[in-house]
Amino acid sequence: MSTLLASLTAPTISHDFWPLLPELFLLTAASILLIVDVFSTDIDRKLSYNLAQLILISTGVIVLFQFPTSQDFLYHRHFINDPLSATIKVSVIVLASISLMFARPYILQRKILRGEYYLLHLFAVLGMMVLVSGASLLSLYLGLELMSLCLYALVAMRRREKLSAEAAVKYFVMGAIASGFILYGISFVYGVTGKIHLADIAAYLTENEASLTLRFALVFLVTGLAFKFGAVPFQMWVPDVYHGAPTSTTVFLASAPKVAAFGLAIRILVFGFAGILADWQSLLMILAVLSMLVGNLVALAQTNIKRLLAYSAIAHMGYFLLGLIAGNSEGYSASFFYILTYAITSLGGFGCLIYLAKGQQEINQIDDLKGLGMRNPWAGLLISFLFLSMAGLPPFVGFWAKLEVIKAVLNSGHIWLAIIAAAMSIIGLFYYLKVVKVIFFDKPEIENPIRAERSLRLGLGITGIAVAVLGLFPAQLMDLCQKVFQYI
Amino acid sequence: MNIEAIVFYLFSAITIIAAIGVITVKNSVQAVLCLVLTFFSASALWLLLEAEFLAITLVLVYVGAVMVLFLFVVMMLDVDFAALKQGFAKQLPLGLLVGFALFGAVYWVIRSQVFGTDKIPEPAKHEQGYSNVEELGRLLYGEYFYPFEIAGVILLVAIIAAISLTFRGRRERKGQSVREQHRVTKEERLKIVSMDSEEQYADMEITDTKQDEETTL
Structure with missing residues (x-):
């Protein structure tokens, strides 16, 4: 017994918890909010909302305050602290905060107002933070599960709606299958290498020839990732979930988790499996080409704006994968830039549907946007900024993002991929411009001006202006994206 | 054997x-x-x-x-x-095909030539007095404390999510919900039905309706 005690108090167990402070703070504060929310008598849950925003902002400030300048593996190498993880954490927090701004008025007007709605956002952010600083397959998987579990619940929040329940079940089943694939892959990796840390797996791959079993495991891991990204042929759930979920959840779903999933892909593929780059490169090529083709072509036929945005999300995943396919730090930083700017754009894109929704009504059809430019010129302008950016037109940020990934893939010698990407983005132009045309050149069916809450105007303003400003001055963000990959 | x-x-x-x-x-x-x-x-x-x-x-x-x-x-x-x-019988051929393909693939990569005991060393036998529980505890609370804590958070989230999705308020209470009353919209309370004017009555009380029209005019 005494030896056991001695070993427990041995110095190997003691840790410096300073680098883990953002996660610890977020977890503690969210748990306190859980108690506060239970005893709160406020029917509008204003206190919970304000506290949730405050917690997010404080966590972001803590991350910024202790922004790492080196790459450290901590806590028995389950946790990695580097500029990449810190940057993703900050961006995820900002995206979550803006999506809460969009969500607040929406859930106020519908019967989904519950304090847990904000809480689950906080826990999802915690999951993403764990995910992007995971340095072992175990902590990566647990982070992914923590994030996904919150998202399943958020999609199901509107349990009386049939469409919403259907979306939740689809999302849950698909997510569970994806997690199962990833876990199955991890079990094979562990079986072959006996390692669970990414650095150990990378070291194993430099020393040993990758066996057939390990390559097979990689297929499972990439398939699971593709499920999470919603890349073709694993995209079936995306339109239904984006359409069926409450719009306030779709806003969140389409932005922050994508950035976190990028972190997951980088950790697994680049930090762990860089040794068999050629293997996952060819897998990603299939995914990218199919996503760009299917996403863009099916989006052409959509009349429902949520489904249009969902198919456009699938197409964007295709472009985003191009940077990873390039397989060098130039490509990874291009991908990072792409996913960051796409997250901002899709946040605004789905957010504008909340902005336009009046009372209990929902905006579903593209025709609902008719004559928006006349009813509210500012909103019309900002929303068309977002759509033009998604289309990849200069001077908006979407143009630079597309340019960077196509440049990266050209430099790595896959000219045919670049040609497909360019051709598909021209096809994509059609349906984005169709929306802009509806906004400015169609006669409105209802003439009265739109009155939206302040937080909605603020959210739409931030995203719309960010898209334009980042498009005019993309250099700083690009520099940052390149700097975070200096350790590869 | x-x-x-x-x-x-x-x-x-x-x-x-x-x-x-x-x-x-x-x-x-x-x-x-x-x-x-x-x-x-x-x-x-x-x-x-x-x-x-x-x-x-x-x-x-x-x-x-x-x-x-x-x-x-x-x-x-x-x-x-x-x-x-x-629809089980209808899906059966496809299911069997996918099942056998997957089984074949998995078997192919873990057959004994690839994943056999000569490639992967057999786990070492432990000596007598080896305590499984102690070893697990050491790992869980020592080396794996970070994943272990996250697993705890996942369980907490599972509780929160399950309760918030199934809790419908206390059912025995028969009070008014001021919140619901505030949020009520016209569509929920007022039902506007479009119907034809009823001619039969109009014929019978022709004088009345005329008077009505005059007053409304």
Whole structure:
């Protein structure tokens, strides 16, 4: 017994918890909010909302305050602290905060107002933070599960709606299958290498020839990732979930988790499996080409704006994968830039549907946007900024993002991929411009001006202006994206 | 063939047969019982691997608690499993094809030439007095404390999510909900029905309607 005690108090167990402070703070504060929310008598849950925003902002400030300048593996190498993880954490927090701004008025007007709605956002952010600083397959998987579990619940929040329940079940089943694939892959990796840390797996791959079993495991891991990204042929759930979920959840779903999933892909593929780059490169090529083709072509036929945005999300995943396919730090930083700017754009894109929704009504059809430019010129302008950016037109940020990934893939010698990407983005132009045309050149069916809450105007303003400003001055963000990959 | 191999093959066979039973038997209660048998024989396999603590936990937690709860749920819910199985025959060829393809692929990558005992070293036998529990505790609270804590957070989120999705407020209370009343919209209270004017009455009380019209004009 005494030896056991001695070993427990041995110095190997003691840790410096300073680098883990953002996660610890977020977890503690969210748990306190859980108690506060239970005893709160406020029917509008204003206190919970304000506290949730405050917690997010404080966590972001803590991350910024202790922004790492080196790459450290901590806590028995389950946790990695580097500029990449810190940057993703900050961006995820900002995206979550803006999506809460969009969500607040929406859930106020519908019967989904519950304090847990904000809480689950906080826990999802915690999951993403764990995910992007995971340095072992175990902590990566647990982070992914923590994030996904919150998202399943958020999609199901509107349990009386049939469409919403259907979306939740689809999302849950698909997510569970994806997690199962990833876990199955991890079990094979562990079986072959006996390692669970990414650095150990990378070291194993430099020393040993990758066996057939390990390559097979990689297929499972990439398939699971593709499920999470919603890349073709694993995209079936995306339109239904984006359409069926409450719009306030779709806003969140389409932005922050994508950035976190990028972190997951980088950790697994680049930090762990860089040794068999050629293997996952060819897998990603299939995914990218199919996503760009299917996403863009099916989006052409959509009349429902949520489904249009969902198919456009699938197409964007295709472009985003191009940077990873390039397989060098130039490509990874291009991908990072792409996913960051796409997250901002899709946040605004789905957010504008909340902005336009009046009372209990929902905006579903593209025709609902008719004559928006006349009813509210500012909103019309900002929303068309977002759509033009998604289309990849200069001077908006979407143009630079597309340019960077196509440049990266050209430099790595896959000219045919670049040609497909360019051709598909021209096809994509059609349906984005169709929306802009509806906004400015169609006669409105209802003439009265739109009155939206302040937080909605603020959210739409931030995203719309960010898209334009980042498009005019993309250099700083690009520099940052390149700097975070200096350790590869 | 030593006794260990006999025990291994016996329990492996039971595990596989019971697992097939889970998905093939018609009665759902029997399916749950098959699953119990699967867990039970799997725990015997873990005992062979000298993972005594995990084996006992599997029996206590899964067989003892989780599966019994599951059995209750299956017995209490009147799920029409026959209806769920409709279209089974239609999907069978595709299912078999995918199943066999996947089985073939998995077998191909873990066949003995690729993943055999000569490639992967056999796990070392532990000496006498080796404590499974102590070793697990050391790992969980020492080396793996970070993933262990996250697993705890996942359970917390599961509780929050489950309660917030199923809690519908206290049902015995018959008070007014001011919040609901505030949020009520015109569509929920007022029903506007479009209908034709009723001519029969108009003929009978022609004078009245005329008067009405005059007053409205």
